[in-house]
Amino acid sequence: MYKMEVRFAMHPSQFKTLTTEQIRKEFLIENLFEYGKINMVYTHVDRVIVGGAVPTVEVLVLEDGKEIGAQYFLERREIGIINIGSKGYIIADGQKFELDKKDGLYVGMSTKKLEFGSDDPSNPAKFYFVSTPAHKQYPIEKIDIKQTEATHLGSISESNERTIYKYIHPDGVKSCQLVMGMTILEPNNVWNTMPCHLHDRRMEVYFYFDMPEDAFVLHLMGEPQETRHIIVRNEQAVISPSWSIHSGVGTKNYTFIWAMAGENQSYSDVNPVPMKELK
């Protein structure tokens, strides 16, 4: 059992006309993590499903495919999962994987049953996940951040010194279309993805975490000459259609998980937006 909210895709000409409340309703994902529950948002943007699972005393099961018209959830889908909470585990068709904070798991198509558990119910694991349609089964793989491809970039003078860790990508743990990773900002750095970019052939979801309750990220979205901001709090995600930039600045340090889906998996297939052209 899980809760699934459906969101539709939007034309950029409509995006310009939205109020703050409407922008938040369409693009911000606020309540992913509820104790003892699996919550999801299904967006029609590349049919990506974004979810959160917080198992406490009981194991949470992701199996049901009714909402997506399938025999079971991963019948025609794949999923990338990263634990952002305390120690927990995932059982994929009987195979158990222990996941510490920041450990990831890729589970391929045709896996019938996924179970999420926490080692300590009073200090639970928090599993953030992104699922995309799939056409082929790739092996299940646990991902340690140390084995990922790490790219260090930015500088303290630009307030954006950070490391991009690629968890699921064509040169690492393989998938049909999901590309997923985590970006960790160095202490005293607050900007991500600036200079920013567009990738016409992929949508992206940013999920921000590891910040105090009263902090926020001022996330920028929209076409480069029609930007809007959206205030994103701890453990919230934001959907970025392919016409939208995605970049943010925090009131404090934070970490985020990015995930992409669409036409290709080429991380470098991006159009940089010159700084001077942003409006």
Ligand SMILES: O=C[C@H](O)[C@@H](O)CC(=O)C(=O)O
């Ligand atoms: O298309 C790539 C994604 O936007 C992110 O990987 C960028 C990012 O993590 C960063 O610059 O901090």
Ligand SMILES: [Zn+2]
């Ligand atoms: Zn991007």
